[in-house]
Amino acid sequence: MPQQPLDLTPLFEPAAVAVVGASRSRAKVGGMVLENLLNAGYKGCVHPVNPAAALQGKDIMGLPAVASSAELPDGLDLAVVCLPREQVLEEMRLLAGKGVRAAIVLAAGFRETGRLGYESEMELTRIARDAGMILLGPNSLGLISAGCGLNVSFATGQPKPGGVSFFSQSGAMCVAVLDWAMSLNMGFSRFVSLGNKALLDEAAVLRFLGADPHTKVILGYCESVDDGAEFMAAAREVSARKPVLMLKAGSTAAGARAVSAHTGAASGSPAAYRAAFRQSGVLQVDEAAQLFGLAQAFATQPLPAGPGLAILTNSGGPGILAADACARSSLTLPRPSTETLGRLTEILPSFASAYNPVDILGDAGPERYRAALDALLADTQTHAVLVLLTPTALAQAEATARAVVEAASGPENAPPHGRPKPVAACFMGREAVRAGRELLQAAGIPCYDFPEPAVEALDALYLHFRRTQKGPPPGSSCEAPDSGAGGGSCDAPWDEEARFIVEAARTRGLIEITGVEALEAAHAAGLPVLTTGLARTSNEAVRLAGEIGLPVTLHLATPEPGPVAGAWSGRIAAGAADPVGGFVRLDDEAAVRRAFLALTSRAARLRPEAYVTGCLVQAATNLPGAGGFELVTGFTRDPQFGPLLSFGLAGVSSELLGDVSHRLAPMTPEDARQMLREVRFYPLLRGARGGAVVSLAALERLLLTVSRLALRLPGLVSAEFSPVLAGPSGVHVAGARLTLG
Secondary structure (H helix, E strand, C coil), X not given: CCCCCCCCHHHHCCCEEEEECCCCCCCCHHHHHHHHHHHCCCCCEEEEECHHHHHHCCEECCEECECCHHHCCCCCCEEEECCCHHHHHHHHHHHHHCCCCEEEECCCCCHHHCHHHHHHHHHHXXXXXXXXXXXXXXXXXXXXXXXHCEEEECCCCCCCEEEEEEEECCHHHHHHHHHHHHHCCCCEEEEEECCCCCCXXXXXXXXXXXXXXXXXXXXXXXXXXXXXXXXXHXXXXXXXXXXXXXXXXXXXXXXXXXXXXXXXXXXXXXHHHHHHHHHCCCEEECCHHHHHHHHHHHHHCCCCCXXXXXXXXXXXXXXXHHHHHHHCCCCECCCCCHHHHHHHHHHCCCCCECCCCEECCCCCCHHHHHHHHHHHHHCXXXXXXXXXXXXXXXXXXXXXXXXXXXXXXXXXXXXXXXXXXXXXXXXXXXXXXXXXXXXXXXXXXXXXXXXXXXXXXHHHHHHHHHHHHHCCCCCCCCCCCCCCCCHHHHCCCCHHHHHHHHHHHHHCCCCEEEHHHHHHHHHHCCCCECCEEEECCHHHHHHHHHHHCCCEEEEEECCCCCHHHCECCHHHHCCCCCCCCCCCCECCXXXXXXXXXXXXXXXXXXXXXXXXXEEEEEECCCCHHHCCEEEEEEEEEECCCEEEEEEEECCHHHHHCXXXXXXXXXXXXXXXXXXXXXXXXXXXXXXHHHCCECCHHHHHHHHHHHHHHHHHCCCEEEEEEEEEEEECCEEEECCEEEEXX
């Protein structure tokens, strides 16, 4: 069941506000907050708290000063604390005693400064929690609710009311977004500076904004998330109804250090955040410019009902750039219908291109633009239109912009039984097109500097439309044991055996489980493990080979990684050097005996200090030499989001090249499908270049089983299953390494 959003009405739409530390000086934070509140047109009651002014009987900005928070009315909705850190805790105790319902603490100097600051923040949190008080901050810039005239921030400027809401851990990002929005004449609903998130975090704000009728699109700047599961649950609920765009900072080592210095929080794994955003329906952006560009489109344009993009241009080069960008996206360039081609042929010169992109030539005026745009909007194969203009000698930017605005709101774009189609523009240049760009922005048509971000914005609109048509994602195949989702029914028949193996290893003081023991735990958890036995002598190796069934492979049994962990190659029998890690077939008992002796003697020669317990005898199947693949999957436990699964080719090359896909547990079957399709070597799994065709269903089952294992065995901090042998005859785990917490 979706969680009900926290009632944040006292914070966002208070009936009365106290500004604690209000000042007559506009150079002080208390003065800036009070001035912003009064200039925003707030209609509620305002109480400026300033003991010195009250003692002197002076007003503050025309309002009678209050001597102390203890003199405020009981049950006040909102108090904005504009005091230094040293005075905050005592003031919060007074506000709690008066039953204040919500408080914003602007002061910095809390957990981001070290131990003393951390302890102060913990006490601040305790005071608010015990009083049942909503707490925003500390280290916050404040908030703005444009619709009710509430601006209790020390930012510069007043945004006009609109459909965009923005929350951020960084106050500076709030200021930048606010200034950018006003330059584009974009309206905002809510602005929230979360600061250190002592109580109020992204999940609570997301749920409120998701239920807020004034919010159409949600933007966020995130440095860290404390409760990953709660964030994902909130984002999944909200993104099914409204677009959620997030910019995640701290994705590099330098950025992570800056995050810690800024808010005192750990930045977290970039792969975990990417997986969390993807699985919860959040559209992650990599740059601030990208966030702003997408926000323009979501705030002003309807969603396209399909992928068909029509490009209208007065020059070939920008049209080609737009077509290239379209090819890299989920959009298509449909051929205009016969009727549309007929209309365009009548409109355009004989040497113009009526196909998509539609090049109406450099001498095109506003009339030609309008007629061509009307024809494209009327085409049922067109779901969105991008209008490009370069400032040629005959181009009329302002008049053309007016024609685009008229066409976008005209009858051709208002079908009686359909939806209006989104229209975006790219007027390339600066001074020559400035008037046209401003006219488009004022009319609610996003105008971009270059074709690529324009196509990216329209692609984002279509992807969100496609997501909303799918409905909420199905439940995962296995929830966490404490999720309340009845996950206990997902236990494998031998889950208790797997737990017993892990706990027994912990009792023995082990921090890693490898070899046969690790494979036994994997088998008990439901993974398709190759039949394996440990042989301490050559005679045991021969016996196990007979029990398992020839052919078999042999591997050194050692807990240590390194060159002694190689596999037997037939070349060793002839005295040739063996490449480490190869898999070959041993077809008879004599070959098994020779392999055992060669491997153990070689290990003693190369690494005499290594602890070798013998050799692993394993069924030989799906050997890469026969057209299969060596894959690797596993998980690590992310501190914010829990088990993070990975999938790629075995060996270091896949990770070094970044060809690894990630998802967070619990996973759905759709997550498993997408995880396979995201790696660049996916075509090889489907038989490209004459390779083996691997069963995707078997790989998906493997990933889902690893997801379930990560949830069912919380005593494991990580697990790696490598190699996973995948080929036409099936998918089997041939090696495992489990790390205990």
